[in-house]
């Protein structure tokens with residue numbers, strides 16, 4: 001039987017050549033600390049697209065300077081940044097992959113050293129070039145800064161900033177967008193009772209905790225063409241008592257669908273230090289529940305490094321798309337190798353590389 005992993009999938013008006021995609025992965029390579037992508041990004045993303053992925057979700061890109069995880073993270077709050085994304089988008093598209101981008105704000109987890117920065121990790125003090133952080137409540141992520149509670153005026157300002165960033169991404173040529181609602185960044189912080197202690201319309205009930213996220217979905221959708229897909233990445237569970245549960249995430253996914261979101265990119269954790277037992281596909285059961293109970297396509301991610309495992313998950317209906325992060329960092333051409341291993345008939349081995357594939361297997 002033909003590989004289901006290498007069958008196309010269509011969301012709204014966009015057809016993707018296969019179901020093996022690259023998830024967003026921060027590169028900490030805006031070297032001038034201005035949120036502007038550089039030649040690193042251009043080569044990195046085009047190379048992974050040539051490697052056969054169906055789509056690339058460009059790394060978390062922030063709606064304001066204070067939303068960056070580190071000074072080296074990307075932004076889309078001005079037109080200089082927008083223009084610098086154009087060649088990146090062109091490189092991805094020229095290689096036949098669909099170009100998407102994750103739009104986010106790090107909230108109380110902003111203002112840290114890049115992962116491989118000067119002292120390894122951790123909070124970036126103001127005298128080292130850091131900045132004050134914001135969150136739903138003045139509750140710090142353990143080890144990081146005490147955030148300032150956002151007032152409703154600033155929430156409204158940020159909702160508009162998400163919409164403006166979406167409009168710039170559309171102008172730069174991106175073909176789909178993703179809301180970063182996962183990993184303990186600003187929108188997760190609102191969703192989680194562990195970080196959201198508000199008593200206004202943005203705190204308390206699940207409906208209130210999801211309000212900011214849904215307003216962001218509306219603001220982005222309004223600035224996107226009708227036929228362009230919108231994804232949302234969520235942390236389906238925090239793996240800690242008192243945190244977001246998969247039951248709650250199913251409900252949030254139903255609401256997101258009503259607000260114009262086309263696929264949930266299902267991840268977990270990140271809002272609170274937790275002991276997580278990780279193994280290949282450990283996040284898949286949450287993805288499958290969301291797919292079935294919210295009736296919305298899902299992508300699954302997390303150590304799904306074997307082509308046959310990815311094929312099984314898609315062909316058994318547990319996920320619609322598999323995202324593969326670190327394996328594709330190790331080997332940009334992993335999707336082409338996976339296609340060969342699964343004997344999938346594909347017509348996008350770059351002609352320049354075809355001799356390598358004819359002689360390899």
Ligand SMILES: Cc1cc2nc3c(=O)[nH]c(=O)nc-3n(C[C@H](O)[C@H](O)[C@H](O)COP(=O)(O)O)c2cc1C
Pocket residue numbers: 023024025026027059060102180182183233267301302303304323324325326327
């Ligand atoms: C270097 C690196 C950077 C990452 N940056 C992001 C990011 O910008 N946004 C995001 O949602 N997840 C990010 N992640 C998580 C990945 O998208 C992915 O969910 C995770 O690596 C698990 O998939 P894997 O086991 O296939 O690598 C990052 C992961 C890595 C390794």
